[in-house]
Amino acid sequence: MTTIKDVARAAGVSVATVSRVHNGSPLVTEATRRRVRKVAVRLGYSPHAAARSLSSKKTNVIGVLLPDLYGEFYSELIRGVDQCAQQRGFHLLVASSHNERAEIAAAVQSMRGRVDGLIVMSPAPGAHRPVKDLPATFPVLLLGAASPGFDSIAIANEAGAREMVQHLIAKGHRRIAMILGPKENQDAAERFEGYQGALGEAGIEEDAALHVTGDFTDTSGYHAARAILNTSPRATAIFAGNDAMAVGALGALREAGVRVPEDMAVAGFDDIPMSRYTHPPLSTVRVDIAGLGERAAVRLFEAVANHRRHRARREVVPGQLILRASTDSP
């Protein structure tokens, strides 16, 4: 492997000059610059990133710590972050932590000297605790979870869910079931609150039989829907905690010969690409996931740039009601 020294020797200059050439310093003659460039190309030289970041204290990498990598949500998120990072010449170090406190701690530890900043998403409230052990100057952006002193961005889960349920109520539904997300999941909890809020406002009393717990996978949505079909009096609408579960529910309903939306309205949350193509197309709350990722990256870069005097703040991005055929009038 050719190093900066090899290039320096071959070009008959010092390593400092080679370094300057590669960093675009103006303190180099045009002639020297060309000569060094040519030699570098001839020897196939490319700077050693680890060495460079050791001395410059910049890695040009940002870390993305996610609870999981399964599903369109995370891939869209990564895409958004990457888009922004790439523009600024940064790379992405991706890690999934499965939401275990210990794993998150380990991941955060191992990021030291590897990244210039960190985007951490941890759905379970409190799971981001290890992040607090980081030196206060280390730029971190939390997705979802909020924590005093930290930058964070979250989705307006509660408001979005409330609007969707209000819409169902406006369509005449009174018995509205909800397929909840995982117990420990903060997004799930907030969406449930929105659901409860809308029912409360409308003076509809809650029925615990209509609350079925899922885990955000389509399979769990399928089973939940089957349970909901057995309620009596039977629910007339299902609000699923996310689109994946709504998709599963649609499958169960079709199997059972229940027509959507005539016999049962169905709504989801997220607006994953698939929602447009289900049968019938799914009403949902759109969250611009890639946009969220991009925004997170932008905020993180701001923090990286400022370093000093950076005031942490929280940002909430609203969702948008997308009404499709699955919630048309009964």
Place this chain on the structure above:
Amino acid sequence: MTTIKDVARAAGVSVATVSRVHNGSPLVTEATRRRVRKVAVRLGYSPHAAARSLSSKKTNVIGVLLPDLYGEFYSELIRGVDQCAQQRGFHLLVASSHNERAEIAAAVQSMRGRVDGLIVMSPAPGAHRPVKDLPATFPVLLLGAASPGFDSIAIANEAGAREMVQHLIAKGHRRIAMILGPKENQDAAERFEGYQGALGEAGIEEDAALHVTGDFTDTSGYHAARAILNTSPRATAIFAGNDAMAVGALGALREAGVRVPEDMAVAGFDDIPMSRYTHPPLSTVRVDIAGLGERAAVRLFEAVANHRRHRARREVVPGQLILRASTDSP
């Protein structure tokens, strides 16, 4: 930020000892080990990755270079790779290159000193050329593209497509349209060959009017299907180059009031999660994408471990015909 020196000083030992403790060397007294550990925790010390990899020449990171990050295919792939990497204590550096030769070259360059090995996927044949400038000892695994002297894994596109078209022919279809993938895409080209092969075997003559080009997005599938509806005599089946386009095609057919599979059979390729939930469920060729990613990682780690005397070889993973309602008998 506390360094190894700080720990050494605070614990009253040399940096070598601290290093030994952290690397589990047996050459340390139990007493010293405990003392150093305690001090390290108290000072919140964690080793600086860049420094460590500079001297040890190991980064514990593998790079994944993809043409894009959009869609379930790539997210599944990453998930598979990550699963394997995580097991071995490795991180993932992800980069998307948009398939531009120059961008790929830049990305490959910037990986030096950052990763111990590289998984490169470049659908356009020849786009992986920059990889050849890497020192021959650098472990690389190509996904899709083959190149003498390089390890590679690919999907059996041609065989999978052939089987699917054979299936359509067996169902009695003679006029089978195909929605092609992007021109430069190798997977797309191979799938087209499989299609042509099956038709040829069956003695069905080709009709260029039945070949519509898309770009692997659902939107392009939608438009392609509309074009196909105008063929005359009208095709009775559509084989889409991937599931996303098949999904778009289903949307166009439903809009046009064309029943699937009665009036028109539809098949795809990939078996993305969505395919199970379309209306009707989509026949497709299943590719275990996460498994592919995992296998790629395993192969790469083999190469990393061997370094010397590693013989490159090519591996082709077969697809599996998944028959669902979208191609039931007319």
Place this chain on the structure above:
DNA sequence: CGTGAAAATGTAACCGATTACATTCTCGAG
């Protein structure tokens, strides 16, 4: 020409770890 400021280049310290080699310690055998 001589001169000095600015421009170009070189020298060497430093970033934070690993590790070969040197040194010191420990403890049982003689």
Place this chain on the structure above:
DNA sequence: CTCGAGAATGTAATCGGTTACATTTTCACG
């Protein structure tokens, strides 16, 4: 009690860059 082998620890070179500071070169101007 001495000695020496092996265990424990320390010293310092090294990895490949960046950059402050020192030195040399260039060149406009008197």
